[in-house]
Amino acid sequence: MRVLCVAEKPSIARSITGILSGGQYSTRNTGNNFVKNYDFDYPQTNSTFTVTCVSGHLTSQDFGEAHRKWNSCDPFALFDAPVETLIPPDKKSIERNLRTEGGRADTLMIWTDCDREGEHIGMEIARVCRKAKPNIVVKRARFSAIIAQQIHHAAQHPIELDRAQAEAVEARILLDLKVGAAFTRMQTLALQRQFAQLEGVLSYGPCQFPTLGFVVQRYNRVKAFRPETFWYIYLSLTRDGEETKFTWKEGHLFDQGGAARIYEIVLQNPRARVIRVTKKDTKKWKPLPLTTVELQKAGSRLLKLAPKKVLDVAEKLYQQGFVSYPRTETDQFDPQFDFMTLIGKQTVDPAWGEFARTYQNGGFGVPRKGKNNDKAHPPIHPTAHAGNLVGDEKKVYEYITRRFLACCSKDAEGSQTTVEVVCGGEDFYPLPLGLIVLQRNYLEVYPYDKWIGHTVPNFQEGEEFDPSVCELREGQTSKPNYLTEADLVTLMDKNGIGTDATIAQHIQTIVDREYVVERMEGAIKYLVPSTLGIGLIDGYNEIGKSFSRLLSFTRLTFLVHQTERRMVQVCERTTTKNDMLQTSLDQYKHMFIIARREFDKVATVGLITHSHSAWKLMVSHRVLGDTLVQVLLEGQEEVEEAVVVEEEEEAVVVVVVVVEMGVMVATARQAEEEEVPLLHAAEVAVVEAALEVQLLLLLTPILKVRAFGMISLTHA
């Protein structure tokens, strides 16, 4: 019997060949550079095997001729337009290979990843092979890890493809295409009609839009923030020249009178008494096995690489055979995973080799188990030692390796001392708590985690003392920060926006569309929405307000969840693909009709905030020298061409009039129309010079505004 095995990607084809053939196989090239055909005998089922693969989805979907061109139809018609499935040119060679090999086989065995998309890819493969050989028997191999025993079991006990899962994916594909295309065309064309100069596409998608929404949501919180004053009792003891600070168990109160009354009572009896000293063993847990999302978060936070970049680098390392498959949701290792061999490969490393050698002598600890398992790939780990890497590849490889070694090491151990103090009837405890680090364990190989010991004086239970300081102090709530890339990855992951493999792409998309600007502050990269981004989200929210929030950003996120739930229902066969598609499409159609009717609001209310005859427009944020500068655009009937530069710290606002010749600093005032001191001439010159250099950068988002025809800005 001849069996054709088809995997989802070249790496899996190679691995299962290695396992099933026991290393005895021959290789044939195909018309595609990445795809090889492997031939061998598989006596266990009395068969001849050929293993090959596709490269992800085989087909792509698009509208037919009548709807493909942007101006060929009303965008609304796209919801009911027929969609064609075709094999894109770069996949033709793979299709030809499948036809040739399928024509020769009795059985087709699908070895795609065991997830929804894998089931759909399996159907695509089956369709092509059936064309070449209509009576071919189609089977599916089920495996959850590339481990010899599992792969053999899968080859000998194949199951059937799951049509329901494939159909759920089909519904997703159609929904994404129709909703994305309809809204993108409607938005773009509507604004182009209004503002002829508008360039570029204003894309809309069920993933990119909520992603943008997160950025704008945080931006609004930062903008709306007003510091609040709070009061707390501060206690400290200086003994032998060392100060121990105590934290009030109540934390802090926003009620000054209340705090003052408690403080008065404390003052009546300000002698402190130690009521309890406890020492207990404590641990700092080693990290969980590494998933794609965690790698991207770490990459952004620790390695200062954008999520997309981290994934690209990891992909390269994977192709060179240094790390395992980098797209995985799994944060638990299979119990049979061969840890020791992989750790052994790291013993030659000059930096962590010595530590890797300790694992054989009791240094090994079974990795923690996370909650996720995609049943297709293990957590990301090094597969070989790489000694000659440089730059980003070195950084990412080092992180993956140290993370793996940390997972296989032991939790750090310490001893923590808690001291409870009562003073005037109020409870206090020293902060930081006393900590002695006893065993660093995993921390030795994982410098990304910090755990620093801290001593507290040797207090005795029952001991009394007079605090060195006992005061009612005042503090202020601190301003939230803009969203970092790592924050955004976390939010998307938590809210189910995108997948491990696509989260980075969606972030890239909103940057490419100029909905969001990246801003460095020190070593941290923040994401700040542009005028356009804020305008779109605010605009939709504005419409949402009048229509039971149907279009608000939270609602959009909710729709993504609903779609996901319905997909699960299709998989579980509690609803059909067509019903699910119809329900979802109806929902989006309803949204579309309102959005189009109200779209003027996106253009005006969203992009401009009216205030009397003047209007102000948040544009963007840039660093001017070392100072954070917030740029506002302000127009009045008499001053049409104006830029307002606000220096936040000093609360100085410079109004810059943009004239055809360049930039001129004209006047100064605060955003709230209060009188503030004019800038010194020297400062004006600095601002002027900096603006000249940065004007083009600065004005990029503003030019959008000009394109919208709301103000006629001219720049050199």
Place this chain on the structure above:
DNA sequence: GCAAGGTC
């Protein structure tokens, strides 16, 4: 000129 999902 549109989406999001695979993968290279």
